Amino acid sequence: MKKALAAGVSLLVLLLGGVGTALALLATAGAAEADHVSVNDVPEAYRSWLVRAASGCHDPGMTPALLAAQLFEESGFRTDVRSPAGAEGPAQFKPGTWATWGRDDDHSGSASPYEVGDAVMAQGRLMCSLLGQARASGIADDPRRLALAGYNAGWAAVEGSRGVPPFGETQRYVADIMGNLGRFGGPGLTWEITGGGTGPDAARRAATQVGVPYSYGGGSPAGPSLGHCDGEGGFRAGQCLADATVGWDCSALVQYAYWPIRQLPRTAADQYSATADHPVAQADLRTGDLLFWRHSDGHIYHVALYLGDGRMISAPKTGDVVKETSIADMPAADFAGATRP
Structure with a gap:
């Protein structure tokens, strides 16, 4: 119509x-x-939080699809995940990082990396910060790739390598997420x-x-x-x-x-x-x-x-x-x- x-x-x-x-x-x-903005192929519990987290960041690289593809890579949208390294919840925050970015966004009375709303909003804040660092860095690469690498390996590793670090896990992490953008709604088009x-x-x-x-x-x-x-x-x-x-x-x-x-x-x-x-x-x-x-x-x-x-x-x-x-x-x-x- x-x-x-x-x-x-x-x-x-x-x-x-x-x-x-x-x-x-x-x-x-x-x-x-x-x-x-839209996002496809995600559990209903995540949909509104992904849109909200993306809209809270003014960087053009931030989209619900980017966050969804990242969550799929981190946890497959499971909320009960805890890695051997101690990363918790669907966005896989370690306690030290969660202390910086985690808030009680769903107003449940506590800020928890296992709660969908709290986890997604914290993920969005961290990714928005990393996208800003990527654009300011002058590194000749897609800022989304650099931000994802920073999320996985730490921004110091990205700066030290002047790009996506040559770590097998980080290389796969970035490639998988960028490759899944289309599945979760494409890289940012509203049309x-x-x-x-x-x-x-x-x-x-x-x-x-x-x-x-x-x-x-x-x-x-x-x-x-x-x-x-x-x-x-x-x-x-x-x-x-x-x-x-x-x-x-x-x-x-x-x-x-x-x-x-x-x-x-x-x-x-x-x-x-x-x-x-x-x-x-x-x-x-x-x-x-x-x-x-x-x-x-x-x-x-x-x-x-x-x-x-x-x-x-x-x-x-x-x-x-x-x-x-x-x-x-x-x-x-x-x-x-x-x-x-």
Whole structure:
């Protein structure tokens, strides 16, 4: 029903005129969905606590799915677990760590690592802190991977290794959790990507990179990579971040999403030129269509993949991460059009 509503609003606006107005109303049609987060395949007792814990952290890498995949790895959602090393409960807190992060979040009268609400909220607080340390560290890796490694092996081990420590247990721990994100709801999209075909498949592929840092000039069909700084980008507050950041810029993410089914060129301008012979009207937008923005001189400076209901996924700018946002977050006056690869 939401998709039909968005399409109907778009058609009405096109009849009345105005691309900028169309984009604004498309975004409004999806506003109710924008704050919704979901998590799948978890026991009911955990569901609301996972959403609450994730929403309490402002880091874009924090999602209910990340916490769920971590709990599955730690305890399989069992509450009565105690490891030989003394880690307790579903989130496997040792007493010393629990003393720092544990609270009586479920208002039962005591803070217990064996109670679902207390454990999940403490897990969320610790992971949020670790994500913050990961982003501030300058280590060239996905902050989620670094935070997970810190949870398992301690942040000192991550800093000492300048990445995920070369411990077999920690390496498996991080790989298992990142590999299970899709099972528990994906890596953070509020818009469910449904259907098959090239466009939806490309959007799903892009969605696997949510939370990965933006890196100007970074990324290729093989995956995220170090970027570079030049006269056009890569700097933040006068500091070059791109040459020390493994990640994506906007066009590399789009190229990766469609590869190898559709081998798009590398830059946003070239992608626009390569697909301009297949323009798409606002009323006809489908999942995976490309959205382009340009400066007043005509230069295409940004590309994103359409998700539906006024939502898109893209790598926005230096200092940010790959994420889902509203189309209305971009300047309506700069919108150059949409194409279908």
